[in-house]
Amino acid sequence: MWRAIVFAAALAGTAALADDFPAKPIKIVVPVSPGGITDIVARVAADYITARSGQPVVVENRTGAGGTIGVEAVAKAPPDGTLLTVAATSQIAISPFTTRLAFDPLKDLVPVAPIGEAPQLLVINGQLPVTTLAEFIAYAKARPGKLNYVSLGPNSTVSLAGNQFVRLARIDMVPVQYRGTTPGITDLLNGNVHLISIGIAPVLGFVQSGALRALAAGSARRLPYLPDVPTAAEAGLPGYEMSTWFALFAPQGTPRAIVDKLNGMMRELVADPAAVKRLADLHIDPMSMTADEFSAFVQAESAKWERIIKETGGLTLQ
Numbered sequence: 001m002w003r004a005i006v007f008a009a010a011l012a013g014t015a016a017l018a019d020d021f022p023a024k025p026i027k028i029v030v031p032v033s034p035g036g037i038t039d040i041v042a043r044v045a046a047d048y049i050t051a052r053s054g055q056p057v058v059v060e061n062r063t064g065a066g067g068t069i070g071v072e073a074v075a076k077a078p079p080d081g082t083l084l085t086v087a088a089t090s091q092i093a094i095s096p097f098t099t100r101l102a103f104d105p106l107k108d109l110v111p112v113a114p115i116g117e118a119p120q121l122l123v124i125n126g127q128l129p130v131t132t133l134a135e136f137i138a139y140a141k142a143r144p145g146k147l148n149y150v151s152l153g154p155n156s157t158v159s160l161a162g163n164q165f166v167r168l169a170r171i172d173m174v175p176v177q178y179r180g181t182t183p184g185i186t187d188l189l190n191g192n193v194h195l196i197s198i199g200i201a202p203v204l205g206f207v208q209s210g211a212l213r214a215l216a217a218g219s220a221r222r223l224p225y226l227p228d229v230p231t232a233a234e235a236g237l238p239g240y241e242m243s244t245w246f247a248l249f250a251p252q253g254t255p256r257a258i259v260d261k262l263n264g265m266m267r268e269l270v271a272d273p274a275a276v277k278r279l280a281d282l283h284i285d286p287m288s289m290t291a292d293e294f295s296a297f298v299q300a301e302s303a304k305w306e307r308i309i310k311e312t313g314g315l316t317l318q
Contacts, residue, residue, distance in 0.1 A: 020257040022081040026057045031070030041246040042086035048269040067091040075108035079253035093301040098154035111298045112248040113266035114287035118199035119219035120242035133215040133235035144172035150184035150196040151175035161197035161242040163312035200283045218242035263291045
């Protein structure tokens with residue numbers, strides 16, 4: 001009986017979508033490689049849109065230029081709702097200030113809906129002789145220019161969050177460039193680098209084992225999966241709130257009816273226990289906003305990251 005009710009509701013939802021929702025397959029472009037968090041979030045969204053609309057949704061990974069090539073393809077696509085992207089903070093709110101783009105994410109894309117965010121953690125090697133953020137800052141101040149931190153290039157929230165930490169803490173640390181988080185974490189484990197600001201998923205096991213130590217979370221509240229880790233504000237570094245968010249975007253000009261229907265699906269997704277479980281497995285906190293609320297959020301995030309980039313060394317357009 002329960003399955004029959006769900007099936008009937010799905011049919012009713014599909015029928016309601018028929019008038020203005022795309023009547024052909026939809027493609028979600030993911031601007032990064034398969035297997036990463038953005039890719040998995042996109043596949044969660046694709047599965048949900050397929051289930052709610054009755055239209056097959058295909059995920060295509062289109063990488064390059066720090067994730068901006070895939071986003072550009074969507075920004076320049078026909079605005080009929082058949083080509084979308086799931087992108088992260090770096091491609092939308094950071095890249096315009098660090099890379100010369102052939103498009104403007106704020107003008108050429110429609111913010112459809114957020115899906116979730118991953119707060120950053122300040123993480124150090126577990127063998128360092130400090131246990132709190134205040135102790136680490138004092139340790140670094142006693143060794144100006146002797147400690148370093150992981151950097152992944154100008155578009156990365158890892159790099160910018162690390163830069164912002166150094167600036168707010170008023171310490172002298174050296175950024176070390178890596179081609180990805182994995183080699184950076186490996187060097188952190190080996191003691192060749194001293195700190196990284198990163199989402200919890202890649203380092204949780206190491207933090208739980210004690211190989212790495214989480215000093216503070218860049219979130220407004222303590223994280224439920226690391227309740228003993230204070231927020232940066234609690235640890236004595238107010239102003240350090242850093243997270244990476246993942247969201248659905250469409251080409252500018254996409255009909256508002258399609259945007260609103262997709263937004264409704266994403267808001268249902270982040271309230272659906274099965275979908276939330278898939279996000280929680282990635283340590284992503286669900287986000288829910290209307291399309292208008294999310295548009296305002298993206299504008300505010302862009303202004304925030306532009307300010308951070310200026311404060312931590314100026315615009316670095318390449």
